[in-house]
Amino acid sequence: MAQTIEVTGLRKRYGDVRAVDGVTFAVEEGEFFGILGPNGAGKTTTLEIIEGLREPDEGDLTVLGLSPWPRNPKLLPRIGVQLQASAFFERLTAREQLQTFGSLYGVPAKKADAMLELVGLDDKADVRVEKLSGGQAQRLSIACALVHDPELLFLDEPTAALDPQARRNLWDVLREISTEGRSIVLTTHYMDEAESLCDRVAIMDAGKILKLGPPAVLVRGLDAPARISVASGVLAVEDARVLPGADEAGDDGVSLTISTRDPSAVVAAMAAKDALDGVQIRGATLEDVFLELTGREYRA
Missing domain, CATH: 3.40.50.300 (P-loop containing nucleotide triphosphate hydrolases)
Structure with a gap:
């Protein structure tokens, strides 16, 4: 071309x-x-x-x-x-x-x-x-x-x-x-x-x-985990961390978010616990690539 x-x-x-x-x-x-x-x-x-x-x-x-x-x-x-x-x-x-x-x-x-x-x-x-x-x-x-x-x-x-x-x-x-x-x-x-x-x-x-x-x-090309979010309180953080495929979990009082490289396994386990209220699954984006390459410090 x-x-x-x-x-x-x-x-x-x-x-x-x-x-x-x-x-x-x-x-x-x-x-x-x-x-x-x-x-x-x-x-x-x-x-x-x-x-x-x-x-x-x-x-x-x-x-x-x-x-x-x-x-x-x-x-x-x-x-x-x-x-x-x-x-x-x-x-x-x-x-x-x-x-x-x-x-x-x-x-x-x-x-x-x-x-x-x-x-x-x-x-x-x-x-x-x-x-x-x-x-x-x-x-x-x-x-x-x-x-x-x-x-x-x-x-x-x-x-x-x-x-x-x-x-x-x-x-x-x-x-x-x-x-x-x-x-x-x-x-x-x-x-x-x-x-x-x-x-x-x-x-x-x-x-x-x-x-x-x-x-x-x-x-x-970015080796980044997917993030699965549900409404806060649907599942205890301690229980979320031991789900099959879960890497990390945290609850900010609004949403419980689980990081994983095997989202299908996590979602299946959450479904079995009836814990999919307000579920959202987010993969990596271009913004993640940008931040990985350029860092997160403030630029004037």
Whole structure:
């Protein structure tokens, strides 16, 4: 399959800080690719280098077969960029905003209405951008990045600070965009977002890629126990700990949780004791992989 992005040995330093330290990966044509990592991991710097906004200190890089640095005008019509913080022209409506962005690429003004419909803002066409909610502004930002019909789309934490409903609505928009065959590169702090949207993810920390692959493959590769929870008091902790297949058990006053690598044996034993009230079974997730690789300490 053709490679949309090829990165080899990418490095970027700021004084003694190695913001990007030997990063290597490729993004395939039509792929939804995620870059995950804690604050300061190097995600945004990596993205800005690929977009041609920053010059790398070392490494080889091509985007759609071209070098993005020095700033390559041949790439600009072929890529779309949605930054962490979006800035719009003041006092313009959503439609006027899109028409203005489109005019920079020679896009007909009528394209604005089609883009508003794509991101679910057709009913906000005549609303000034400062009157839009946070989720609506994020969707407009993505529409601006798509108005010239780019082959490759970059999204830097597009759902940051959105409420759960707005996040889920934006996911639907991104899935629809992905089905059109575009390549999408996403950075995000939300593991559920990456697990739901991305074909593959790269987990970064301290400027390096620690793991890369499809989310489900990374989760399966983590030797983590399943967790079985039932309502507190359904079963005594002492009894739970001696169930066949149980590794550990604890009760926080709300739920009794049992860790196990043999959930079927534990559930069968609990069923025999009529202790399945409110049962929930949770396997490992991408968040478990992320925490295993990057640690649990607070990042400023």
